Amino acid sequence: MKFTPEQVFKLEAKYHSQVFGRFPVALVKGKGPYVWDASGKKYLDFFAGIAVVSLGHCHPKVVSALKKQAETLWHVSNWYYTQPQAELAELLCKLTGMEKVFFTNDGTESTECAIKLARKASGKKEIIAFKNSFHGRTMGALSLTWAEKYRKPFEPLVPGMKFVDYNNLSALEQALTSETAAVIVGPIQGEAGVLVPDPGYLKGVRELTEKKGVLMIMDECQTGFGRTGDMFAFKGEGIMPDMICLAKALGNGFPIGATLFRGFDFERGQHGGTFLGGPLACAVAKATVETIVKEKLHLNARKQGAYLMKEVSGLGLKCRGKGLMVGLETTDGRKTIEKLIKEGVLTVPSGNTVRLLPPLNIGRKHVDEFINHLAKII
Ligand SMILES: Cc1ncc(COP(=O)(O)O)c(C=O)c1O
Numbered sequence: 001m002k003f004t005p006e007q008v009f010k011l012e013a014k015y016h017s018q019v020f021g022r023f024p025v026a027l028v029k030g031k032g033p034y035v036w037d038a039s040g041k042k043y044l045d046f047f048a049g050i051a052v053v054s055l056g057h058c059h060p061k062v063v064s065a066l067k068k069q070a071e072t073l074w075h076v077s078n079w080y081y082t083q084p085q086a087e088l089a090e091l092l093c094k095l096t097g098m099e100k101v102f103f104t105n106d107g108t109e110s111t112e113c114a115i116k117l118a119r120k121a122s123g124k125k126e127i128i129a130f131k132n133s134f135h136g137r138t139m140g141a142l143s144l145t146w147a148e149k150y151r152k153p154f155e156p157l158v159p160g161m162k163f164v165d166y167n168n169l170s171a172l173e174q175a176l177t178s179e180t181a182a183v184i185v186g187p188i189q190g191e192a193g194v195l196v197p198d199p200g201y202l203k204g205v206r207e208l209t210e211k212k213g214v215l216m217i218m219d220e221c222q223t224g225f226g227r228t229g230d231m232f233a234f235k236g237e238g239i240m241p242d243m244i245c246l247a248k249a250l251g252n253g254f255p256i257g258a259t260l261f262r263g264f265d266f267e268r269g270q271h272g273g274t275f276l277g278g279p280l281a282c283a284v285a286k287a288t289v290e291t292i293v294k295e296k297l298h299l300n301a302r303k304q305g306a307y308l309m310k311e312v313s314g315l316g317l318k319c320r321g322k323g324l325m326v327g328l329e330t331t332d333g334r335k336t337i338e339k340l341i342k343e344g345v346l347t348v349p350s351g352n353t354v355r356l357l358p359p360l361n362i363g364r365k366h367v368d369e370f371i372n373h374l375a376k377i378i
Pocket of ligand 1: 107135190191219220247
């Protein structure tokens with residue numbers, strides 16, 4: 001029996017934690033940059049699971065990789081070797097220039113891994129993050145996440161974490177001490193409303209950390225795999241961090257993340273997890289990454305992103321961003337998003353910034369479609 005949206009809302013309200021502030025839409029299927037709700041209404045998906053579904057929904061290469069692996073081997077644990085895991089590790093190291101990978105289930109776990117490894121590798125405890133940063137919600141990652149509303153109810157958090165002003169090199173220089181293990185930085189602050197630092201800032205962070213012998217962790221959970229118009233934002237900046245955190249687009253919706261690093265490693269048994277780097281996740285991620293690379297989707301993100309921002313500005317609206325990571329300024333974020341939902345468009349909230357994070361393989365016609373809808377509600 002197929003449920004109506006109202007039946008889904010009712011079941012959820014009765015049995016699921018009410019922790020999520022959901023929009024009143026119950027989705028049932030997706031294809032490319034579109035999703036459909038339980039009443040049959042079609043939406044243009046500029047939400048893409050928060051910058052996750054970069055190849056669009058149910059991409060044939062990803063579906064086929066999942067089906068093939070599902071009929072072969074699902075799960076064995078990290079007590080055994082599997083080819084999908086070893087192959088994905090090689091692919092990610094070659095693509096990023098890093099030496100080793102530790103697989104995780106999502107972005108917050110990639111941060112957790114980076115925290116542990118930074119402390120272990122440096123023998124120091126302090127980690128510096130930036131005001132307005134978002135690195136996840138488990139206790140370690142949350143300790144590096146800025147927003148009070150996420151942190152306050154769960155204190156005390158992990159000690160040794162410090163926040164400094166983003167996009168301000170002298171503030172960082174003053175904050176670095178002989179006890180600093182690492183600096184963790186997002187190349188664009190997505191959750192805070194797509195805040196793009198000045199040109200040269202990230203290079204400055206790299207130079208400062210290198211000079212002081214401090215590890216630089218680049219959180220590319222959201223920006224990685226072409227989103228900003230470069231395959232990875234750090235590549236576009238011409239720098240090499242010591243660690244990078246990945247997640248989101250890596251599995252095109254199948255849960256998987258990764259922390260990559262160079263120059264050090266864990267010792268046997270120091271970190272782990274039952275599901276990490278399982279065959280299903282790794283097979284899907286390999287197909288996803290290979291497709292993003294083969295189709296040069298970072299270049300399409302650059303092209304369509306520039307067109308999107310030009311057209312948004314043409315409507316007299318302000319926006320900022322890089323590639324297909326775009327923040328649209330409004331005076332009433334949530335209301336704008338609700339109006340867009342009525343129009344049949346999904347976008348991501350962030351205060352009064354409406355974030356536009358579509359699949360990276362959209363064409364000009366999808367941007368035009370979005371702009372037509374936007375023009376109707378402003
Ligand atoms: C930059 C960044 N780091 C970490 C995370 C946490 O990732 P996840 O929600 O997969 O745990 C996010 C999620 O939005 C993110 O944007």
